[in-house]
Amino acid sequence: xxxxxxxxxxxxxxxxxxxxxxxxxxxxxxxxxxxxxxxxxxxxxxxxxxxxxxxxxxxxxxxxxxxxxxxxxxxxxxxxxxxxxxxxxxxxxxxxxxxxxxxxxxxxxxxxxxxxxxxxxxxxxxxxxxxxxxxxxxxxxxxxxxxxxxxxxxxxxxxxxxxxxxxxxxxxxxxxxxxxxxxxxxxxxxxxxxxxxxxxxxxxxxxxxxxxxxxxxxxxxxxxxxxxxxxxxxxxxxxxxxxxxxxxxxxxxxxxxxxxxxxxxxxxxxxxxxxxxxxx
Amino acid sequence: xxxxxxxxxxxxxxxxxxxxxxxxxxxxxxxxxxxxxxxxxxxxxxxxxxxxxxxxxxxxxxxxxxxxxxxxxxxxxxxxxxxxxxxxxxxxxxxxxxxxxxxxxxxxxxxxxxxxxxxxxxxxxxxxxxxxxxxxxxxxxxxxxxxxxxxxxxxxxxxxxxxxxxxxxxxxxxxxxxxxxxxxxxxxxxxxxxxxxxxxxxxxxxxxxxxxxxxxxxxxxxxxxxxxxxxxxxxxxxxxxxxxxxxxxxxxxxxxxxxxxxxxxxxxxxxxxxxxxx
Amino acid sequence: xxxxxxxxxxxxxxxxxxxxxxxxxxxxxxxxxxxxxxxxxxxxxxxxxxxxxxxxxxxxxxxxxxxxxxxxxxxxxxxxxxxxxxxxxxxxxxxxxxxxxxxxxxxxxxxxxxxxxxxxxxxxxxxxxxxxxxxxxxxxxxxxxxxxxxxxxxxxxxxxxxxxxxxxxxxxxxxxxxxxxxxxxxxxxxxxxxxxxxxxxxxxxxxxxxxxxxxxxxxxxxxxxxxxxxxxxxxxxxxxxxxxxxxxxxxxxxxxxxxxxxxxxxxxxxxxxxxxxxxxxxxx
Numbered sequence: 001x002x003x004x005x006x007x008x009x010x011x012x013x014x015x016x017x018x019x020x021x022x023x024x025x026x027x028x029x030x031x032x033x034x035x036x037x038x039x040x041x042x043x044x045x046x047x048x049x050x051x052x053x054x055x056x057x058x059x060x061x062x063x064x065x066x067x068x069x070x071x072x073x074x075x076x077x078x079x080x081x082x083x084x085x086x087x088x089x090x091x092x093x094x095x096x097x098x099x100x101x102x103x104x105x106x107x108x109x110x111x112x113x114x115x116x117x118x119x120x121x122x123x124x125x126x127x128x129x130x131x132x133x134x135x136x137x138x139x140x141x142x143x144x145x146x147x148x149x150x151x152x153x154x155x156x157x158x159x160x161x162x163x164x165x166x167x168x169x170x171x172x173x174x175x176x177x178x179x180x181x182x183x184x185x186x187x188x189x190x191x192x193x194x195x196x197x198x199x200x201x202x203x204x205x206x207x208x209x210x211x212x213x214x215x216x217x218x219x220x221x222x223x224x225x226x227x228x229x230x231x232x233x234x235x236x237x238x239x240x241x242x243x244x245x246x247x248x249x250x251x252x253x254x255x256x257x258x259x260x261x262x263x264x265x266x267x268x269x270x271x272x273x274x275x276x277x278x279x280x
Numbered sequence: 281x282x283x284x285x286x287x288x289x290x291x292x293x294x295x296x297x298x299x300x301x302x303x304x305x306x307x308x309x310x311x312x313x314x315x316x317x318x319x320x321x322x323x324x325x326x327x328x329x330x331x332x333x334x335x336x337x338x339x340x341x342x343x344x345x346x347x348x349x350x351x352x353x354x355x356x357x358x359x360x361x362x363x364x365x366x367x368x369x370x371x372x373x374x375x376x377x378x379x380x381x382x383x384x385x386x387x388x389x390x391x392x393x394x395x396x397x398x399x400x401x402x403x404x405x406x407x408x409x410x411x412x413x414x415x416x417x418x419x420x421x422x423x424x425x426x427x428x429x430x431x432x433x434x435x436x437x438x439x440x441x442x443x444x445x446x447x448x449x450x451x452x453x454x455x456x457x458x459x460x461x462x463x464x465x466x467x468x469x470x471x472x473x474x475x476x477x478x479x480x481x482x483x484x485x486x487x488x489x490x491x492x493x494x495x496x497x498x499x500x501x502x503x504x505x506x507x508x509x510x511x512x513x514x515x516x517x518x519x520x521x522x523x524x525x526x527x528x529x530x531x532x533x534x535x536x537x538x539x540x541x542x543x544x545x546x547x548x549x550x551x552x553x554x555x556x557x558x
Numbered sequence: 559x560x561x562x563x564x565x566x567x568x569x570x571x572x573x574x575x576x577x578x579x580x581x582x583x584x585x586x587x588x589x590x591x592x593x594x595x596x597x598x599x600x601x602x603x604x605x606x607x608x609x610x611x612x613x614x615x616x617x618x619x620x621x622x623x624x625x626x627x628x629x630x631x632x633x634x635x636x637x638x639x640x641x642x643x644x645x646x647x648x649x650x651x652x653x654x655x656x657x658x659x660x661x662x663x664x665x666x667x668x669x670x671x672x673x674x675x676x677x678x679x680x681x682x683x684x685x686x687x688x689x690x691x692x693x694x695x696x697x698x699x700x701x702x703x704x705x706x707x708x709x710x711x712x713x714x715x716x717x718x719x720x721x722x723x724x725x726x727x728x729x730x731x732x733x734x735x736x737x738x739x740x741x742x743x744x745x746x747x748x749x750x751x752x753x754x755x756x757x758x759x760x761x762x763x764x765x766x767x768x769x770x771x772x773x774x775x776x777x778x779x780x781x782x783x784x785x786x787x788x789x790x791x792x793x794x795x796x797x798x799x800x801x802x803x804x805x806x807x808x809x810x811x812x813x814x815x816x817x818x819x820x821x822x823x824x825x826x827x828x829x830x831x832x833x834x835x836x837x838x839x840x841x842x
Contacts, residue, residue, distance in 0.1 A: 022356050025349065026504060040499070040506065042412070047521070054334045054498065070497040070507055072413065073517070078802035087412045155693050160778075161611065162803035184693055184789050185778035187799060190522030198684055199693065210522075289737040296650055299642035300659055306706055307662045310669060310677055361576050368573035372566060382577060384831070389580055391760070391823045393767030395794050396816045399801050400583050403590070403809070424579060431576075457565045485670030488769040488798055516672045516770065532673055539668045543661075 040068035041255045045079020045092030046164045047188055048113065048207040049241050052271055053092060059270060060261050067254040076164025080105060083246050089255040091244035094164030094207075095171065107242040110262050112277040114208030114230040115168055115237040116217035118193070120200040125149045127219040130236065133173050136203060139180030144201065156183035157192050157204035165189070168239035169205050205237075209275035231277040241276065314536055318529030326530060331498050335514065336524045340531055342500040346415065346508030349501060350494055351483040353419035354426065359476050361423075362430030369431075370438050371460050383435070390428035397425040398489035406493055413495025413507040421493045422486060426479035433478065437471025438464055470550050477546040481539060487512045511535045587820060591813035603814065607782055609796075611804070616811040618818065620782045624697075624790030625766055627783060628776060631701025632708055632765040637758050639705065640712025644757075647713070648720045649742050667710035675774035678703040683775060692787030695777030700790070703771050708761040715760060719753030719834075720746060756830040763826045766819065769794040793819055 043053055050073045057069035071092075074082070079091035080101060097107050117133060119125060125147050128136075135141045137156055145151045158179060159166035170179070186192050192204040197214045208225055211217050217225045220237055229235035243259055245251050251259075261267050268278050329339030369379055401421030411417045441464050449459040465472075487510075495507030496517060509517075511531055518528035595603050598616055606617025643663060647656055678699060687694030723746050731741040747754065777789020778799065797812050804812050 018356065018360070021352065025353050025356070040497075042507075044413075051334050051521075051523070058332060068499060070495075070499060072496045072507065074492075074802040076803075081803045081805055084805070085407045086410065087406060160799045162800060181781035182779055184695055185780075185791070185799070187773065187778075188520045188522075191520050191774075193522055194679070195693075195695075199687060202693075285737045285740050289739045292739040292743075293650060296642055296646045299639055300646045300651070300655065303639060303643055303666075303709065304659060304662050307666050310673070311665075313677060313681070314673065361572055364569055365573040365576040368569040372569055384827070385577075385580065385584075387831070388820075388824050388827050389583070391763045391767065391827060393769060393794050393819055393823075395767075395769040395797050395801075396587060396819060397583070399797060399812065399816055400586055402801060404586060424583060427576060427580060455562050457562055481668050485668070485672075487670070487672050488794075491798075492802060512670045512672050515670075515676075519672075519676050520774075528676075532676070535670060535673070539670075540665070543665060543668055 040070045041090065041252070041258050042070050042072070042082075042088040043090045043092060043243075043258075044072045044074055044082040044088040045244070046076040046094040046241075047073040048076075048094040048163075048165050048210075049092040051210075052111070052241070052274055052276065055274065056262050056267055056270060057258075059266075060258060066257060069258055075160065075162035076167065077162040080244060083244060089252060090259065091242075093242040093244050095168040095239055095242075097242070097244070104247055106245045106247045107240075108245065108259060108263070109240045109279040110243050111241040111268070111271045111279050112230060112238050113241055114225050114227065114235055114277075115165065115172065115205055115239055116208040116211050116225045117203065117205050117220065117237070118196050118211060118215045118217050119203050120196060120198075121214070121216050122200050123149055123203075123216060125218065126216075127222060129221055130173055133220070134175070134177055137174060137179055137183070138177045139182060150200070152201040155199060155202045156180055157195055157202055158183040158185050159189075159192065159205075160185055160187045163187075164239070165205065165207060169237075172237050172239070227272075227275050227277050238277075240279075311536060314529060314532045317525075318531070318533030321526050321530035322533055326527075327534070330500060334521075334523050335498070335518050335527055340511065340514060340527075340534065342498060343509050343511045343514045343531070344534070346494070346501055347484060347510040347512075349415050349504070349508065350418045350422060350490065350510060351480060353415065353504065354422035354483050355476065355480055357419065358423040358427045358430055358479065362427050362475075363434050363472060366431050366434040366438060367460055367465075370435060371456065371464065383432075386428040386431045388428075390432055393488075394425055394486055395488040397421055398492055400424075401489060401493040411505070413493070413497070414505045415494055415501055415508050416504040418490045418494025418508075418510075419504070421489050422483050425486070425489055426482055429479055429482070430472075430475050433475025434468070434472045437468035437475070440471065441467045473546070473550065477542065481542055484510075484535070484539060484542070485512055486510075487516055511538070584820070587813055587816045590810055591815070591817035594807060594810040595814045595817065603811075604818075607780075609780055611800070611808040611811065614807060616807075616814070618793065618796070618815060620780055621791050621793045621796050621815070622818070623782055624776070625792040625794070627697045627786075627790060628700045628704060628772065628792055629762055629765040631697060631786065632704035633758055633762050635701055635705025636708040636712055636761055636765070637705075640709045640757070640761065641716055641754065643709070643713045644716035644720060645742060645747075647717055649738060649746070663710045663713050666706070667714075671707065671768060671771045672774075674703050674707055675771035678771060678775040686787070690787060692785075693777060693789055695775055695789045697776070697783055697786040697788060697790055700772050700776040700792075701786070703775055704765045704768055707768060707771065708764045711764050712757050712761040715757035716750075716754050719750045719757065722753070723749045752833040752836040756834040759826050759830040759833065763823050763830075766792075766822060766826075767794060769798050773798060 050071055053071045057071050060066060060069060076093040076095055079093055082088040083091040097105060136154060143153055186195060189206045189210050192206050196202045196204050223229050223235045225235055230238045272278060326339040328341050330342050332338035373379060401417060405411045405417040405420055406413060445463050446459055449463045490510050490513055496509045496513055497507035498509060501508035512535060515528055515531040515535060518524055518531060603616060605619055607620040608615040608617040647659060682699050682702060683694035686699055727745050727749055728741055731745045772792050773795045778791045778795055779789040780791060783790045793815050797815055801812055
C-alpha cells in the first residue's frame with residue numbers, strides 16, 4: 001500500500017489548523033464571559049416596538065460610555081416570557097399587561113401608538129364603527145358590499161397569537177367575541193402590510209406608525225387615524241408601548257440607564273419624530 | 281388509434297425534455313430574480329459596515345461575521361465528532377442489532393424538521409442551561425442538527441472502501457488506527473467531505489433553528505456568548521417586516537453567492553482529492 | 559499496543575457522547591411532549607381541530623390535515639419533476655444536458671428555504687390570487703414551493719437507484735427491440751421501483767419538515783381547508799409561530815406536536831428503509 005507523503009503533511013497540518021480555529025473561536029469566552037458590566041442590555045419582545053427600540057438603542061450607543069443594547073423581536077408575550085425565563089433585562093410589550101402578569105412584572109409606559117385598521121387603496125370604504133369592525137373580524141360580515149364596498153368576500157388578516165398588536169386589537173375591538181377561524185395569520189406588521197397592499201379584498205390591522213402611503217387606514221367612529229388624534233384621546237384604537245421589568249428583581253444599572261434615556265426628553269423626541277405619542 | 285412504440289417514445293422524450301427545461305428554468309429564474317434586484321446594491325460599504333435604522337441603512341458585516349461564526353463553530357464541533365463516531369461504529373465494533381439501531385436513529389434524526397432542533401435548543405441551551413440567545417447556543421443546536429447527516433454520509437463513504445484495502449493494511453502489519461487513518465479515511469475522504477460541505481450549506485441556510493437560539497441582535501458579536509443574527513435570518517426579517525426590500529434583495533444575493541461559492545469550492549476540492557487518492 | 563487501546567477508549571467516549579447527545583434530544587422532546595398527550599387524551603389531541611391555547615384546548619387535527627395536504631401536493635409536483643429529471647439524467651440525456659442539469663439540481667438543493675418562501679410570496683401568491691382566486695396563500699402555493707424544494711432530494715436518490723440497475727437489463731431490453739422509453743418504463747423503473755418509492759418517501763419527509771417557506775406562503779389559518787385554494791396551517795408552522803412565547807401547558811403542547819412529527823418521520827423512514835432493502839435485494 002503506497003502512502004502519499006504529502007497527504008500526511010496535509011493531515012498533520014489540518015490537525016493544527018483545526019485546533020487553532022477552535023481556540024480562536026472560543027477564546028472570547030474568557031473575555032466577555034460572565035462579566036456583568038460588559039454584558040449588553042438585552043431588550044426582547046414586541047415586533048411593533050422593535051424598530052423604535054432599535055432606533056433608541058442606536059442613538060443611545062453613540063455615547064461611548066454606555067453599555068451595548070441588544071434589541072430582539074419575538075412578540076410581546078415572548079418578551080414577557082423571556083423576562084420570566086431570565087434571558088432578558090427588559091421586555092417590550094405593545095399591549096396592557098394582564099392582571100396575572102401585573103403580579104410579577106412592572107410596566108413602564110414609554111409611548112403610545114395608534115392601531116390602524118388598513119385596507120387596499122381601491123377599497124371604497126372609508127369609515128367604520130367599532131361594532132362593524134368587530135362583526136367583520138368575527139366573520140359575521142362576510143362580503144364588502146354589506147359595508148358599502150364592492151361585491152367581494154372579505155379576507156381577514158390577523159397577527160399571530162403571541163403578538164401584542166393582536167392582543168391590543170382583541171382587547172379594544174373584539175372584547176369577548178371570537179375571531180373567525182378563516183382569518184389568515186401573518187407574523188409581522190410588514191407581512192400584513194404587503195398582503196393588504198396587493199389584495200383588494202383584504203383587511204388587517206397594524207401599528208399606525210408603520211402604515212405608510214401604500215395602504216388606506218380607515219377612520220374609526222368618524223375619527224381619522226393620526227398621532228395627533230391618538231394623543232388627544234379621540235382616536236379610540238390606541239395602545240401603550242411598555243418597557244417591562246421583573247418586579248421582584250432589581251434591574252441592572254445599565255438597564256436602568258437605558259430606560260431613563262428612553263423616558264428622557266431626548267428619547268421622547270426621537271419617538272415623536274417617528275410618529276409615536278409621548279407617554280403621559 | 282394505436283400508439284406505436286415509436287410515437288410513445290417521441291412523446292415521452294418531449295415531455296421529459298420539457299420537465300428538464302422547466303427545472304433549469306426555475307433555478308435560473310430564482311437566481312436571476314434575486315441577483316437582478318440585489319446585485320446592484322452590494323457595495324463595498326454594504327459588506328463592511330454595520331446596519332443602522334434596523335437595517336434600512338448601513339451594511340451587513342455583523343451578519344456575515346455571525347453566520348461564519350455560528351457555522352464554523354457548529355461544523356468544527358460536529359465534523360470530527362461525527363466522523364470519529366462513524367469510525368468507531370464501522371471499524372471498532374461488530375455489526376449487530378445495536379449498530380443497526382443507531383444507524384436507524386441517525387437516519388431518523390437526519391430527517392427531523394429543523395424547527396424541532398430549534399425548539400430543543402431554545403428550551404435546553406437558551407433557558408435551562410442559561411446560555412441565553414447566543415452564538416454558542418446556536419452553534420450547539422446546529423451541530424446536533426447536522427451530526428446525523430455527517431454520520432450517515434461518512435458511514436456510506438467508509439463502507440464503500442473495499443475490504444481488501446483493510447486486509448492488505450493489516451497484512452503489512454499496521455495497527456487498527458493506522459489502517460483507519462492511512463487507508464480507509466484516505467479513500468473515504470471525498471464522500472466524507474461531501475457530507476461536511478452539505479452540512480455547511482445547511483447551516484448557512486438555516487433560519488428556523490437559529491431564530492430562537494442565536495437570537496437576532498444587530499450588533500457585531502465579539503464573543504460566542506453574545507447574540508448575533510445570521511444572513512438568512514436577516515433576510516427573513518428585512519423582507520417580512522418590510523424594512524428595506526432593497527437591502528433584503530442585497531442580503532439574499534450575498535447569501536446565494538456564498539452558497540454558489542461553497543458549492544464551487546467543494547467541487548474543486550473534490551476533484552483534487554479524488555485525483556490524489558486514486 | 560497501548561496507544562491503540564487509548565485510541566479505542568477515546569473513540570468510545572466520543573461516540574458515546576455523540577450518541578447520547580442525539581438521544582438526549584429524542585428523550586427530551588418525548589419527555590416534554592408525551593405527558594400532555596396522555597393528560598388531554600389521544601382523541602382530544604389528535605382528532606380535535608380546536609386549537610385554543612388560552613383556554614387549554616390543544617387539538618391539532620386541522621394542522622395535521624394541513625401538513626398532509628401540503629405534503630401530498632408537494633410529492634405530486636416534486637415527485638413527477640424529480641423522477642422525470644432522474645430519468646432524463648440517466649437514460650435520455652446527452653452529455654451536454656447532463657453537465658447543465660446535474661449542477662442545476664444540486665444548486666436548487668442549496669438555496670435557503672427563506673429565499674424559496676420569499677419568491678413564493680412575491681411571484682406565486684399574486685398570480686394564484688389573480689388567476690385562480692382565493693387569498694393566494696394556500697395549499698396549492700405551498701405545494702408548488704415545497705415541490706420545487708424536494709425535487710433535488712427525489713432526483714438524487716432516484717438517480718442512485720436507477721444507476722444501480724444492472725446494465726444487462728437495459729442492454730437486454732434494447733436487444734429485444736424495445737425503444738428507449740419502453741425500456742425505461744417496463745424494465746428499469748420496474749426494477750428500481752422500491753428504491754424510487756423510497757426516494758418519494760424521503761422527499762415527503764423533507765416536505766413535512768419544512769417550516770419557514772410554509773409560514774410565508776400557506777396562510778396559517780386555523781380552519782380546516784375545503785379546497786386547495788384555502789389557507790392552511792402546518793404542524794411545523796404552528797411550532798415556529800408560537801414557540802417564542804408559549805409557556806407551561808402550551809409549551810408542552812408544542813413539544814407534543816414535535817413528538818407527532820418525530821413519529822411521522824420515523825414511520826416514513828421505516829417504510830423507506832424496507833423499500834430500499836427490497837430494491838437492493840432485487841437488483842443484485
